[in-house]
Amino acid sequence: MARWQPDAPGRLAAAALDLFEERGYENTTVIEIAERAGLTKSTFFRYFSDKREVLFGGGTVTGLLIEGIASAPPAAGPLDAVADALDALGRTFFTADRREFSGRRQAVLNANAELREREALKRIDLAASMIEALNRRGVPGLTARVAAKLGMLVWEIAYDQWIDTGNSEGFGPLARQALADVRAAKAVR
Structure with a gap:
């Protein structure tokens, strides 16, 4: 996904949920969530303080x-x-x-x-x-x-x-x- 697409928080939440289901919560990093959503780590932290809060x-x-x-x-x-x-x-x-x-x-x-x-x-x-x-x-x-x-x-x-x-x-x-x-x-x- 291109970074300019709308709804970054929604994309991050969907990516996190997919990864948590695939790998488990403990085995998923913020960087992996951001990459899956087509965004950067800094964009992740613009919306969420940590990976728990994405849910x-x-x-x-x-x-x-x-x-x-x-x-x-x-x-x-x-x-x-x-x-x-x-x-x-x-x-x-x-x-x-x-x-x-x-x-x-x-x-x-x-x-x-x-x-x-x-x-x-x-x-x-x-x-x-x-x-x-x-x-x-x-x-x-x-x-x-x-x-x-x-x-x-x-x-x-x-x-x-x-x-x-x-x-x-x-x-x-x-x-x-x-x-x-x-x-x-x-x-x-």
Whole structure:
């Protein structure tokens, strides 16, 4: 690929994923990723701090969650605001054209303890961002914390279903169903 072609971050992520699948995460270097993408090492570091971060999408998801919570209708309760944010993720980030990549990415993460740890830390950071966004909406601290933690549980359930190759449902509807299941669980004794 010529260096002038667009979407360097996307090309780097695709190249990294291919190499991680072929050689393993530990056996792949930044230089190999950049070369596979038809770019230079310095271009790689313009977008990512290290080879782990090529799989974690920067702050895109965080921004979408915060914006989704902020733009929820004023009368929306905390869980409904989180659901609106998850819907926004489904419309703009977890789209049908990203499903295969996301499933392959998850398989690479599952095969590597360091990447699983990074994913867990990322989810903690996402929950903290949701708590802050809910606080800005006037949701009290403990309520915001519970809503954000439940939101992350809903996310995990919906994401696992969404990346399943046998599933064709969109992320947003899966998240709404998972939220309904979580709400129904409170009635179980």
